[in-house]
Amino acid sequence: MSSPEFPPVRAAGRGAAWYRGDCHVHSVHSDGELTPEGLAARARAMRLDFIATTEHNAAAKPGAWGHLAADDFLILLGEEVTTKTGHWLALGLAPGKVIDWNHQTGDGRVGECLDQVHRAGGVCVAAHPRAPYPSGDFMFPFPGFDVVEVWNGLWASDRPWNADNEAALAEWARTLAADVRTGSWRPAMGNSDTHLEGQIGIPHTVVLAEELSTTAVLAGIRAGRSWIAESADVDGSFTAHADDRAAGLGERLATHGGQVEIRAAVRGVPAGTISFHTDRGRVHQALLPDDGAGAVRWPTTAEQSAFVRIEVRHPNGHVAALTNPIVLV
Incomplete structure (x- = not known):
């Protein structure tokens, strides 16, 4: 029997449970050094239950991921929307769907792009809001985004936690008091932003989901029924x-x-x-x-x-x- 072109949206899992996942990874199909096979094998070795494909400004390629899903391993489809004034993750996209990245702060177009993701049931994540490189610093306003990636592990091989993550955490924490009182607070999440060997799962998000499915995992992330761990040892x-x-x-x-x-x-x-x-x-x-x-x-x-x-x-x-x-x- 031939392998599916794209991974299924549901795995058998453990029913309602806490599931560990990394929703920001890059393969050789964008600027990562690992193949999808290598990423999946390392994710499972790190005791992750799910990952999301987030190639820069590109959809997951047909045939690249479908054969790597398993009863105990879910693969969500996504994209890192890489603009000139910040990066954001579109999680839960349909196969082949690409969100336009040709927008920036002040042009009024980001709302339309966020709406595309939301209409599909997806989640929009403000990625590495204080990343120290051109376009990495997140300049879009947070309203309209569902989640903030307060812990990004791009430098995880030598610095699991750094000043940029500390600044992102402090910024997110300052907004909670006002946002909680209005019922509009945005959950935090952590991801590895894997590009190189030894990064995946450092850190990752631990999500309470009704089942191991794209819909249930995203619902848990969106609601903030989650916490961030530097590894599965924690x-x-x-x-x-x-x-x-x-x-x-x-x-x-x-x-x-x-x-x-x-x-x-x-x-x-x-x-x-x-x-x-x-x-x-x-x-x-x-x-x-x-x-x-x-x-x-x-x-x-x-x-x-x-x-x-x-x-x-x-x-x-x-x-x-x-x-x-x-x-x-």
């Missing part, structure tokens, strides 16, 4: 509890004016720190033990905290994981 659980009610990342917890307990459990970050952040900035920090496995609980209220998000850092200050917020109402 694992965590992040929830908020009020009486008999609980909420996870990207969700709203009705507190009825009572106390809330934020719970974070992390593995894989020896001697690291867990910090809790709200609309008041960083409000609490705790140390992880030398074996890297620890749990922290912190009390608050909706009056004190419109949301809570969590950062996990190594002793040198580099991020190992960070979450989207849990909104308290």
